[in-house]
Amino acid sequence: MPIISVVDLRKSYKTYRKPEGLGAALRAVVHRVPVEVTAVAGISFSVEAGEMVGFLGPNGAGKTTTLKMLSGLLHPTSGVVRVLDHAPFRRDAAFQRQIALVTGQKSQLWWDLPPMDTFVLNREIYDVPDPQFRATLTELIDLLGIGEELHRAVRQLSLGQRMRCELVAALLHRPRVLFLDEPTIGLDIVVQKRIREFFQLYNRRYETTVLLTSHYMDDVEMLCPRVMVINQGRLIFDGAISQLIERHAATKYVTIVFSSPVARPELEAFGAVISYEDGLSATLAIPRATHSLQAAALLNRYQIDDLDVRDPGLEDIIGDLFQSAGGDGS
């Protein structure tokens, strides 16, 4: 039985149009124009226990809204959500004891107190027996490499130190389902890597089900065998990362720097134009079978300063997917 199941989930908000100019603002006092914004437009999926799933999508695609509905923060407008056999928005204590949400945006740590105070508070809030609390705390501190920052006020910690403490606070009650919303945002590469390795190890050790949104493809590529791509509130891909890459494996990306500008339509004869800047540089997606021939033809026809051939990365593939689905790909 899946640990998370979602059927035709929708969320829309009613907001009011913000008018521009004084006259319009005055009219809006009396008559406001409602606008219905659809954040999630009917998605369905299920997740088995122990899976690590990555949510990908541009800003405003509906990733965070979906996570908020799964964790019980938001009421769905319609559709069915079941997590651990609970309806999350009812916020039953039995459900809340089994989940945690970590977000890079908003801390759960008490700002003016050392992180240890938040840990001890969470022990009481989640009824964690003392021996288990000690064991888990020691293990997490060791895995994340936390030291003397345990006893300094949170406001004095660096972002990296704070984020590691954030993870301890979220995991002390050993949640079965973990929602991670941009957990590595703003962190330097060393800390990002450390946190990634931590999640990998933690998931393997405890079979925690993890749903992750991140702007860093490396996070998703390393952690999540399965990805869901959301765009404009719709699920446009759900499957293994390898499947996504394979689908695009038939092409090579050729990036060219020209000595003098070349018109875009001319380039389209060689392959799909992925990027194009002022005619002086462009990236083309060219079928693998013919890419060397086409590259030679390009070199023959144009004055070329530089030419680079590579396999498309996950980032390229996702960008491609957004474009073909009609998103802005931002």
Place this chain on the structure above:
Amino acid sequence: MIQIRQGRAGGRYRAIFRTCLAESLTYRSQNAVWVVQGVLPPLFAIIAWLAIYGGRQQVGSFTRSDMITYYLVISVAWYVIGGRINNQIARAIKDGSLAHQLLKPYAALAPQVLGEQCWKLVSLVLALPLYLVLVLYFHHDLHLALSLPRLALALASMVLSATIFIILEVILGSLAFWTTDTRNLFEVYDLLLVLASGELAPISLFPGWLGDVLNGLPFRYTFSFPVEVFLGKLGPTQTALGLLVQLGWLAALCGLARLLWIRGLRRYSAAGM
């Protein structure tokens, strides 16, 4: 099994209280400001009233002694009953910190409500020496014949008052689900509270229709009513009736707060997180 659960639930709120207390101790200067804010207004009110009394023994039903006691008691009672919770609730709604509270297995507003009790507790402890000085200074004027049953009734009505006060603050704070511009609204409310709760002057001194209006509002049942009971200004019937009115207001306001909370959460977008 059930007993253990209850014990642990108590432990949960005790732990939140302890953490809030630790936090409020980190802001020493703010506590000092609160002490001054708490002690100065009643002191000035007493000085002004003593000038008004001049040679007179009584204004309305209040003797000099009643008046001095009234302001001293109501300002100490503020630390038990009052506080400023509405803006903290509104801030938590607007900046997204409510989200973390909604995800945890406790009453979602516990950190704001308990946190405020900690602030008041620390401030009261700091202010007590000053109140002691005031009591010693005015002790010739203070005549308080306090019986045990009256004290018990005053304490009971104070518990109800404190609960009514918190529920009113929750109602106000919940408005942040609908509007981001809560500040002006809260300022108007806070002003209304000072005028209509007995903080400014005893409600029984307001004449005619104004007195009637003030008696009909719930604000009298925050600060004024328990102090009236404490001072022995009310007969047994009035006291019993007042307690019933308190219970009535409490039920009605709880209903309204619950309705706003449930509706508000449906609109909530957890923005800022």
